Amino acid sequence: MSSEHSDYIVRFEEVQKSYDGVQLVVKNLNLDVSRGEFLTMLGPSGSGKTTCLMMLAGFETATHGEIYLDDVPINNVPPHKRGIGMVFQNYALFPHMTVAENLAFPLEVRNLGKSEIEAKVQRALDMVRLSEFGNRRPAQLSGGQQQRVAVARSLVFEPDLVLMDEPLGALDKNLREEMQYEIKHIHENLGVSMVYVTHDQSEALTMSNRIAVFDDGIIQQLSTPDDLYERPMNAFVASFIGENNKLNGRVVESNGELCTVEVDGAPIKALSVNHGGVGQGTTLSLRPERVTVGVEDDGSFPNVFSAKTEEIIYLGDHVRTRFSVCGHDDFIVKMPNAAGHIVLNEGESIKVGWHAEDCRALDA
Amino acid sequence: MASVTAAPEVMVTADGTPLKVSLHRALRRNKIRAFLLVLPLLAFLGFTFLWPIGVMMFRSVENSLVSTVMYRTVPLLAQWDETTGDLPDEAVFEALVQDVTEGFKNRTIGKVGTRLNYEEPGMSSIFRTSPKKFKKITEGPYKEKVIEAHKGWGDVDKWRLIKREGRPFTSSYYLAAIDRKLDNLGSITSQPAERQIYVKLFIRTLWMSALITGLCLLLGFPISFLLATLPTKTSNLLMILVLLPFWTSLLVRTTSWIAILQQHGVINDILVAIGLVSDDARLGMIHNQIGTVVAMTHILLPFMVLPLYSVMKTIPPSYMRAARSLGANPALAFWRVYMPQTVPGIGAGGILVFIIAIGYYITPALVGGTKGTLISNFIDYHMRVSLNWGLAAALGIILLGLILFLYIIYDRVVGIDNMKLG
Known part of the structure; x- marks a missing residue:
């Protein structure tokens, strides 16, 4: 976090996205994500929140506008050069690799030394309390454990920004709440910036510094959780939150x-x-x-x-x-x-x- | 302490019957019903699959012809010591005359000649000419008159052969199938060089099947990938194109390859027209191995594409995305993350294409010429032309054994559970 950068790690500037050239899925998005912030994109399905995340990750291209990462425009930067960690909806743990191999993957592609990789993998496993599970295959883990591996994998290469696309959707209620706190604590301990997508408002309220409520391709309101609940600015936000x-x-x-x-x-x-x-x-x-x-x-x-x-x-x-x-x-x-x-x-x-x-x- | 270790109490139902008995009885009806449902298939498989294979295995060793037709000679020969180098005694020659005369009457002696001719060329002619001359022999001494009738009967080796093939079972078909034979004294030797064809043929069959499998994989992998990643509407259309060959007659497809590849076919005409090849040096691409490989690759391609496609369809795009987001460039992400997950499909498609190719018959017969024919063409030849069914059966059994062997190797290396046919 050098001082020559601005306080924002991500900036969406007048971003628009259309898949078919007829309808805009994302309409004129302007959004800044501060360094170290936990920002949640909340909205019903089809509101454009996941599309925004995918544009940020590099899997979708913006039809118009520019996205800045660390003040660098990244529209033409391929995903693997953006250095953004990502947790996918179904974890996307590589089934043919063990947990440790999964965690080592991002380090191996960065050509790190063997001992360094081992140390970092072990630290990441410790972080999510799965030290004993390095040799297991993802299929041998429970949903919650897979989730923690996915989180660890997105953090193991120490990115400044981590994206999460409804990572808790597949878990049952108790486990989901447990994981919410766990992710929140990881965020607080590591100080990384997180952009989190969910349609679950209680999840958003629990974890976020700020929440962007999406509907119909527009951010309806961008506020802190209490502000959003106490002072909704329009009928959609009022009815969607609480x-x-x-x-x-x-x-x-x-x-x-x-x-x-x-x-x-x-x-x-x-x-x-x-x-x-x-x-x-x-x-x-x-x-x-x-x-x-x-x-x-x-x-x-x-x-x-x-x-x-x-x-x-x-x-x-x-x-x-x-x-x-x-x-x-x-x-x-x-x-x-x-x-x-x-x-x-x-x-x-x-x-x-x-x-x-x-x-x-x-x-x- | 009067603690007694009680025998594990048998669980019983309300009326006192043991629980296991009761459970078994309750499930018996379902088991019988399930068995009855598969019974027609089992019967069909037994009749069309197991029984013919059993018959074929029997035929490959069965050897009752000589001992049945020459029922007087063969038992007498058993007492003859073939190692001394002396001819059998008078009684054997008498029995021979009677057997050959009776066999000629029953029209069976010719078969014996043909059978023995497999082992040693020339036997057939001895058995063809002997009966007429044996007619004149009505009394002894038989030995001299028989040798006079055909001097072949004075050759100890011929008698050794008859003695050997008089046994009810023989290994000679299998030996012939691997270019070996038994010499006069019953030890295994190589066939003469000009008769050594089958080992070469097995090797050719194996490597051409491997080549065809490799080509199918090379061509099928990108197509399957495309099919699996395109939207359903487009991929369905392309799938029809992949399956289209299935709906066309095999004969039509193969003969169209003749039209394309032959000396005055489409490809040669184009090459000549653009001057790459001179008119008198047109490429021979048909009736050789190239023809067989090209036509069979085309025909077997769907068997590679279908299992590959069905496996690739189940690989969510998020894996590739995850690999990209973790810092792998597209090629690396493909190699490290996508490819390993397609192994079950590659295994299934590979083994399917290879096993079909190894036993393929019609295409090599049509476009293979002499250089591009496979082992099954020779099995066919012995079934229909030379009528040496024993050798055909032995070749077939060896082929079957070879496939089972490769299957076991595959299981050891890749694991058969890792295969996904669809």
Whole structure:
């Protein structure tokens, strides 16, 4: 990391990608990845995130625009000269080589000395706690072990940048969570930059410094995990990240930061974020855990409405309740299972309230 | 301590029958049904495969002809000591006259002549001329009259041969198939140089099959790679082109090669036209080994492409990408990562092409001339022309043994589990 380089290890500059010359899969991508950063590209399938990763790795060429690695344009640099580590969706461990041979491969093609290779392979195996497994074939390892070998192989030649393409998709839930922490710790310990592609939002929230939410070939929002969850900038991000109550209405009054939105005849005070102005349609986004049940209409909450209990689902640590509020019968509230919490019955009516700041008026 | 090691308790079902018995009974019906389903195939295989091979093996050693037709002479000869160099005694000559006369009546003596002629040229003519002359011999002394009838009967070696081939089983077909024979006193010697053809032929068959297999691999590998990497729509179309030869008659394909390769064929005409070859020095590319190799490579190519393709289809592109991302240039990534994974396909295609080539018959017969024929053409010759079925059977068994031997070598070196036919 010499000082003559800028702080960015990767820069996408107005990158566009089309496979068929008719449709753009990636539309005008501008993205900087800082040194040492863990950046996740998150989005539904077909949103263009994997294409971006493949362009960065060199397996796809950008139709327009330029990608810089360490400030060097790399559009015409073949993949094997980019020196980027990569973990593939199905690990792509070479089945005819042992684990140790797999790890030695990138070192051998770099013509390193035998003893140096052995030392580095051993260090990499130690790092992923597989020291005893060097002589096994990949097929003799469990999914989680294969995953760790794949990670070790992408790091063994000490690249500055590692790309991961949904590496945990094939693992079961417990193992996936374990691996999330493991990868996160490896990232923190080694200080490499990582670009991680996933469609699993909890994975993205757990691991990333920043998350780029992709949809329809465009980065919808690029923020830190908490920012993304707390302050989604549009309806897609709000609904894609975490659970979310959507209330469709029309802006009737806009006053600085706050606005009033009419939803099914009821005026709701909300935070102006991304709506088209007075008279325009808007989607209100409200997190289920930010709604308080059983409030009095005494001014402590700017928004208090009557709600009819439709369905109660007991989930142990919290109770998930579906209410009918302001003409929307899919209004979800998460009530923590704390001491002395309100006990509801289906069909019962109660008042619910929330703050204007927690209710974000987004695009329609 | 009254601890008693209890005998392992037999698990029983609710009604008291042992569990294993009960399980066996429950599965028996399924086993019988499964067996009945494969029974027709087993019967068919036994009838069309095992039985003929058994018959062929028997024919390659069977030798009852001489002892059946000459049933008086052969037992008497058994008592004769052939090592002394003396002719057999009077009784044998008397038996010979009776056997030959009866054999002539039954029209079987000619076969004996033909059979013995395989071993020693000239025997056939002795047996052809003798019967007419033996008719005049009605009483003794037989020995002199017989030798007078044909002086060949005075040759001890001829008698030695009859004694030897009077045994019910013989190794002479196998010896002939490897250019050896038994000499007069029963030890193994080489055939005369002009009759040594089979060893050379086996070697030629092996190396031409290996060459054809190599060429098929050389041509088939890139095609298979292309087929496996192209999008399905295009690869299906190309696959049809690969399979197209399968749908054309073998005869048509082979004869079209004659049209292309012959002295006044397409290739020679073009070479002459562009001046590479002068008109009176046209290349001989047919009715020799070149013709056989070219035509057989063309015919056997699909057998290489299909297993290779099916293996390559299962290799995900991410392996190559992984190798590239790890720093290997395309050639190195191909060599170190892609190639090793195609070994099962190479093995399957190679062994398939090689084994088909080693026993191939029609193409070498049509385009091979004399230099490009293979062992199976000689098996055919002995089956249909010389009618020496024993030798044909021995050649066939040796060929079979050779293939099994190579198969075992392959298993040892590559491992048969490593083969993938599709």
